[in-house]
Amino acid sequence: MNLWRSIFLSLFLFITVLSSEGGYINLEVYIMMFVFISFWLLMNKYFFWTGLFLSLGFFSKQYGLLNFLPFLLLVLIYHKYQYKNFINFLSGALVPLLLFLIYFVLIQDVSFLSLLEQLNGKSYINGKSYGQTGMASSKSLFSILAGSKVFTLLLILLFFLKIKPLNNKIDAVLILSVVVNLIPVFIQNFEHYFILSFPYIFILITRNYFQVSNVVLVLISDFLFLRLFRYKEV
Numbered sequence: 001m002n003l004w005r006s007i008f009l010s011l012f013l014f015i016t017v018l019s020s021e022g023g024y025i026n027l028e029v030y031i032m033m034f035v036f037i038s039f040w041l042l043m044n045k046y047f048f049w050t051g052l053f054l055s056l057g058f059f060s061k062q063y064g065l066l067n068f069l070p071f072l073l074l075v076l077i078y079h080k081y082q083y084k085n086f087i088n089f090l091s092g093a094l095v096p097l098l099l100f101l102i103y104f105v106l107i108q109d110v111s112f113l114s115l116l117e118q119l120n121g122k123s124y125i126n127g128k129s130y131g132q133t134g135m136a137s138s139k140s141l142f143s144i145l146a147g148s149k150v151f152t153l154l155l156i157l158l159f160f161l162k163i164k165p166l167n168n169k170i171d172a173v174l175i176l177s178v179v180v181n182l183i184p185v186f187i188q189n190f191e192h193y194f195i196l197s198f199p200y201i202f203i204l205i206t207r208n209y210f211q212v213s214n215v216v217l218v219l220i221s222d223f224l225f226l227r228l229f230r231y232k233e234v
Contacts, residue, residue: 005209012221013202019150020192028195030060035067035199042074047085050075051092059096063184063196068093070177070200077169148185151194153220154201161208171207174200 017029034057041050054071057064072089079085104110165172181196 009202009206009209013198015221016150016154016198017195020195026192026195027061028063028192031057031064031067032195032199034060034064038067038071039074039199039203042071042078045079045085047075047079047088048092051089052095053092055093055096059100063181063193066180066183066196067177069180070173073173073176074170077173148191148194150191151197154198157220158201158204161205163204163208171204174204174207178204 017032020026034053038050038054038057041047041053050071054064054067057067072086075085075089101112101115104115105112163171163175165175177200178197181200182194184193184196
């Protein structure tokens with residue numbers, strides 16, 4: 001039963017990602033992969049490697065930094081407050097950053113301020129790296145709702161799960177994680193930014209799988225599958 005559930009949820013996730021702004025890979029997909037890996041490592045108490053892979057998510061795209069807040073809370077809730085766990089987690093997170101700085105600043109002699117400007121993403125938001133006047137899209141409520149069709153279907157599914165965050169701290173943190181990872185949508189309204197919230201939604205689905213009818217899961221996955229035909233020429 002667990003095997004079939006894993007296969008179904010994997011296919012469901014695959015369809016969901018492909019339904020979000022075309023059948024091509026966005027950088028958000030790499031962040032999602034590192035979040036899943038980090039969550040598994042956290043469950044198995046590999047705190048150093050949890051921090052390291054979470055940091056790799058940040059280097060995939062700057063918005064990966066948002067995942068550190070929920071993971072710090074998960075470290076606290078899952079494994080209680082232990083000084084050693086936090087040190088290992090933060091040490092792992094610093095390793096990619098230190099290697100990055102050593103290579104570019106010391107070996108390649110790149111200005112630290114220049115690296116900082118690249119990491120903060122201002123050139124991308126302003127469109128300077130593309131020789132454009134700006135990359136910012138519409139931030140109206142209508143445009144955000146129009147781009148959230150896949151995300152809205154997943155929210156409907158979460159509603160059927162009947163999650164009670166006040167009774168379960170882990171679910172509460174996962175819901176907070178979804179909210180935190182929606183911040184980029186309000187900075188630049190691109191549909192694929194909703195992918196950042198998908199790991200936490202699917203972890204919630206996995207944790208509460210038996211509280212929802214299979215009919216609901218199949219219907220929503222079918223709706224998402226039908227969206228793929230919109231991108232058949234991509």
